[in-house]
Amino acid sequence: MRIKGSVVVITGASSGIGRAAALRFAKEGADVVLAARRAEALADLAAECEKAGVRALAVPTDVSDVAAVDQLAERAVAVFGRIDVWLNDAAVGVYARFDDIPPEDFQRVLDVNVMGYVNGARAALRQMRRQKRGVLINVASIVAEVPMPWSSAYVVSKAAVRALSLALRTATRLDGQKHIHVCTVLPATIDTPWYQHAANYTGRRVGTIPPVYSADRVARAIVDLARSPRREVTIGTTGKTAVLQHRVAPRAVEASFGSWSDKRGVRRSRRAAPSSGNLYRPSTDPSTAAVSGGWGGRRKTTTRRLATVGALVAAGVAVRRAMS
Template identity: 35%
Template sequence: MASTVLITGASQGIGKATALLFAQKGYDLVMAARQADRLEAAAQEVRSLGRKALAVPTDVTDPEQVKTLVHKALEEYGTIDVLINNAGCYISGPAESFSLDDWHQVIDLNLWGYIHTIHALLPHFIERKRGTIVNLSSIGGKVPVPYLVPYNTSKFAVTGLTEALHSELAPKGIHVCGIYPNLIKSSLMERAIFRGKDAEDAQARRDQLNQVLSTPVVEKPEDVAKAIWEAVKHQRSEVLVGSAKLSKASYSMFPGFMQWVFRKTFQLKDKEA
C-alpha cells in the first residue's frame, strides 16, 4: 500500500509543488486548502500522475474543520504517514500600525493552524508509533526582522513548537522537522497584509515586496518542495532552504549590522527619532 501525506495550503505555491513532488515519489495525497475550486484543480494534477488525491476544502484556523479533514483522510486511506503544515500568511508594517484583528489573523493561521492539525493527527501517530510532521516555518522564525513583528512572532513560535515536538516525540518513533525558506516566488502576495503610516506607505511596502519577488535569485516553490522531500526521506530535523542559509549565517556573525540593514530596508516612512 502506498504511503500517504496530508498537506495544508495545497492548492497553490509551495503546497501544490510539494503535493506534485510527493505524488511523483509514489505517495497518495490528502490536500487541504480554503478555495475548493483551486484545490480540486491541484488534486486533478496529482491524479494525472497516477496517484490518489483526496481534496478536502478546509480552513485550518477552525479546529472542527480540521477534525473533519483528518477523519475523512483516515476514512479514505486508513493511515496517514506524513503531515506537512504549510498554510500561512505574510504581514508587513510598523508594529504600532497593526490592529488586534491583524495579530489574530496571522497567529491563528500561521501558528494555530499548525497546532490544530497536529492535535488532530498526533493520536494516530502515537498509536502507530511512527509518523512524520513537517512544519513550514521561515527564516523569519530564526532571524528577527523589524517591520515584520506579527509574522516573526508566529514563525518563532512555529520554530519553538517544532523543536519541542522533535525533542519529545523522537523516542516515540515520530519525526518532526522544520523547514526554513527565505521569501519564495509564489502566491505569497494574495493573502499578504500591509500596514503603514498612511495608505501610501502601505502601498510602498506592497510594491517593495513585489520588487523583491521579481528578482531572479528568489527561490521558487519547487525549491522548497525538494527541501521538504529531502527532510522526510533523510529524517532531517531542520532544513534551511537556499539563500536562508546565508541570511542565518550573516545574522549570526553580524547581528547589529544586519539589524541596521533590515531597519534601513524596511522602515520606509517610519523614520527614526
C-alpha cells in the same frame, strides 16, 4: 521512509509551496490529502495530482478551526487508512508598521500560522502515535532567525512555529517515539502568490526581496525530509548565510537586513490601497491558485542575485567588525 505509496496530508495546498509539494509528492508516487480554504483550487490540484497515477483527496479546511482540522485527519484515515506525512504549510500575513496593524489582523495571523500548526500537529501526532511512526513537517521561515521590519506578526508566528517544532521533538523523544519525526523548513524568499495574498497597510505595493528561489526547490527539500528526516533545513544560499551571520553578530545583521528589506521591499514600490488580503476570506482571483507568484523563481534571479551580493558583503563586513 519510502515515498511511493505513502499518504501525505498538506495544508495550504491551494498555492505556493503547498501546491508545489503536493505535485512533487504525487510525482514521487504518494497519495495526497489536500487542505486549504479554496475548494475549487483544491479540486483542480487533485485532478492534476491524479494525472501522476496517485489518489488525491481534496478537503476544504480552515486550519484555525480545530474541529475542521480534526475532521481533515479523520477523512485522511478513513480513505487511506493512515497518515505517513503531515505538512503544515497554511499561512497568512500582514505588511505594516507594528503600530499600524489592526489588533484583530495580528490575532488572525497567529490564529492561522500558529494555532493552525498546533491544530495540525495535534491531529497528525495523535494518528502517528497509533501507527508508531510518521513525519510531521512544519514550514517556518528564515524570518524566525533574521526578522524583517514590515511583517512583525508573520515574524512572531514563524518564530513560534520553530519553537513548536523544538517542543514536539523533545516530547516525542521523551515518549520513546523513535519512529516519529518532527522537522522544520526555513525558506528564504520564495516565488509564490503569498505576497499578492497578504494584508497590506504600508500604502505601497509589497513584493519579494531578492534573490528569489522557486517553490519547487522548497518542495524537493520537503520530500527529501519525508524520505530522510532531519531536525531543520534552511532553503536558499542567502538564507543560510543570513542565519549564520545573525548567530555571530545579531545587531549588525539586523541593522543591515532591516534597512535593505525596507528599501527593496516597500519604499521603492508603487502606491497601493489598504487591504486585509486573504486574512478572513480566501482569494477569489483564480490566477493566484498557482505555485508561482510571478516573482522570478530560479529562472529570473541572476540580476537579483547580483544586486544581493552588495548587501551580503556589507553584512559580512559588519560581522567582522563586530567580532574584532
